[in-house]
Amino acid sequence: MTDWSRASLTETADAIAAGKTTARDVVEACLDRISRLDGTLNSFVEVDGAGARAAADAADAAQREGRPLGPLHGVPMAHKDMYYRQGKVSACGSRLRADWHAPFTSTALQRLDRAGALDIGRLLMVEFAMGPHGYNPNYPQCRNPWNPDYIPSGSSSGSGVAVGGRLVHAALGSDTGGSIRCPAAVSGVTGLLPTYGRVSRHGAMPMSHSLDVVGPLARTARDCARLLGVLAGADPADASTLARPVPDYEAALDASAPLPTVGIARGYFDAGVHPDVARAHVQAADDLRRAGFTVKDVALPPDLLEEVAELHPLVMKSEGAANHTPTMREQEADYTFEVGHRLHAGFFIPASHYIRALKLRGQYLRAFAKAAFTQADLILAPVLAIPVPTIAETTGRTGKAYLDMVVAITRNTKVINYLGLPAIGVPCGFTSNGLPTSFQLIGRPLQEAALLRAADRYQQVTDWHRREPATI
Template sequence: MGATLVEDVDTLAGLSLVDAAAAVADGSISAVALTEACIARTRRLEPKVNSVIWLDEAGALEAAEAADAARRAGAALGPLHGVPMAHKDMYYKAGQRSSCGSAIRRDFRPTITATVLERLEGAGAVTFGGLNMAEFAQNPTGHNRHYGDCLNPWNEAHITGGSSSGSGAAVAARFAFMALGSDTGGSIRLPASACGVTGLKPTQTRVSRFGVMPLSFSCDNVGPLARSARDCARVMTVMAGHDPKDPTSAKEAVPDYEAALDGDLRGMRIGVPETFFLDGVAPSVLAAMETALDVLRGRGASVTRIKLPLIPELSACSSVVSRCEAAAIHGEWMREYPQDYAVHLSARLFPGYAIPATHYIEALSRRGPLLQEFCRAVFSEFDLLVTPTIATELPTRAETDIDHGPPGTAAKFMAVSNNTRLINYLGLPAISVPCGFDSLGLPVGLQIIGRPFAEARVMQAADAFQRDSDWHLRVPAL
């Protein structure tokens, strides 16, 4: 590929989702050109990232050609018209492969299509691939013995974050303008932080989970990883809302999330937890967070240090619920195909079978009261909480390889998701935005957390920060 052509590909693939959609809508760039650019960049750089499990080049180009034809014919265009995207390989599309990052489902082809894929494609998005992930969405690092570890575009020796590892890496490497992830204990926010992109975990039940491989019925969430908070807002306006196919999905009205991004944080009250979320925080991570808080203050927000209630109770209940539900989902396969599970995955699932049902029921029954008490104690005084997404400097894949590592490896492995897991049990919306680099030159993420169904406020703060910073515009030098 000639130098000029490579530059053209990289320029097109480097656009934001919102800018790409605008360019297709006004005819200055075709959907085919965008799709070809994403595929070409993926083909050229994928060996350095290992973020893709499968590509559907022919199907994507056919959809892009149809998108261009619709624009030329004067058809009404959706907000994602002609924009290429990919998804964590656990979203079902009828007849298309969906491996869930596992050996057991290596050749699985579902007969249904996930509601979120239908909504995104209905808004004009072009789907072109299934992305690497932790096996059955069950680790926070991105290790995968079946398809190979996903590699961090900033430094392949270090973790990408998981379990939506390929989603974070593909967006960071500019293979896709947006990628779907899932978040049960941090699996959108962790790869967003580790790979230097923006990732939103919505409120529990805000987005339909129909047609998505489950991990924990009570804690699973569907959400986007993209270049910016504005990109995430555009996608969320399309994806969110009740789905009759998913009776657990909320009937709460869906606002125009993008319209809420006005950059004005005057009067916004931000709380910064003094404990737990800063336990063991690396100096470089803390410094990046403090600088980010100054940016938010500059936009009008007030920042106060606070002590959070209920942390021991939330930690205990969160662990019980996620372990029991994952064990229930995998029970039959664990009996029939135990050899097909990675060692660390078996080790995480087996304890779920030893937890008494009374403990699980208690953890579920306490969820509502604990959420009410937490919101009363915190969100009566503050609009948002801000923490590091990952408190430590980003570890290497070797340091967190619990299948082969020495004693102490498991502690480093679990520390990656320390600041994200409790948010899933509470069901709160949270976003991770890049806010700097650690002493190793790897991205640092800022986590912004809101009360239930406050995605608009969470993204408003994230967008305001990105107006006055450029961390989200940095691209790894692949």
């Protein structure tokens, strides 16, 4: 008998639509796995078992009555605890919002609801989405499904762990400096960062509105294609959304058009890469060639990217400080120590500096695109240049070694947020500690279809994304 909790989102949705299983059976399989594994993984902050069963029964009844089914009909998902649902708690990982009930439902959740997805709970996140290691002292320690001694990464910690642990088929994350791609990478799942403005942020907790991007973590590129088709598109409630048509991303996976060329990033992204990670990426380039891609080296301007890496925190911290001014003044004791400290510097950035950092974005984007996309259609680079660190290496530490580790986690991801480009993180092997490693493919703005197609082709000739933690 098929354990549908271990199948991909698209396989499961298609099986439900074809009558091979039911939403209720799939939900029961996921709830069973959550009850057995999440006591160790701690990826959920709330599981709504009764609500999930009722929603699954309603989905099955709708199918029996012959009502039209959405592309995600009956599939269990859960989301980073920062997507607002009217009347429900959205704690955003914080004691300050532990009892805060959202006054409206986010556009992303509305679109998933309309597509038939089931929302079975809230997933752990780093407090206010500020931290790449992935833990949150307000909750029990969230742990990596491949080895509980290792970090889940963040800030979409629970999203990566729940999808990697096969507790749900997919989850929403959010990515301001790597918070989808990093947790996806360390849990061995596929994570999509859409172009800035491709998906509405309305009703998603703001961390840094100029950098925040909403996107999915799932088991396969095909899953991400289906999810992006549901999520993408202009939204009058979010003025940053781009008014461009939404392609059929899933159909584009099987297009017969020539494959894009892939450029291995030389410059910036290849600095400080651990030998284990480098080995996996050499193999990934070979596998992409085997899948039919032309793969070649592409020289990128390291100085430009170093400058971008320094400007990213200037924008993020300025906007973070603006968001948190009243509570940081009056209730800093309710923030965790590390997040409170992360916010401090943003209060001492002159507005003229912040605005200049924003004025430069278009120029840097054009310069990067000219350097990168005149040589190749997609750029290949590691998500994390280092093997996944242990919890012990990143918890409760201060000083330079700790700060270097934190910076190293997001070094290759945050620059893409400043540039607003889309990227997809794809599992491509394991390092000698037994933890997964991933590459990211970076594309032109709104080129998600090409990214998804390339990742899907890669996943057709490799099985890293199918590997499951031993705990499964």
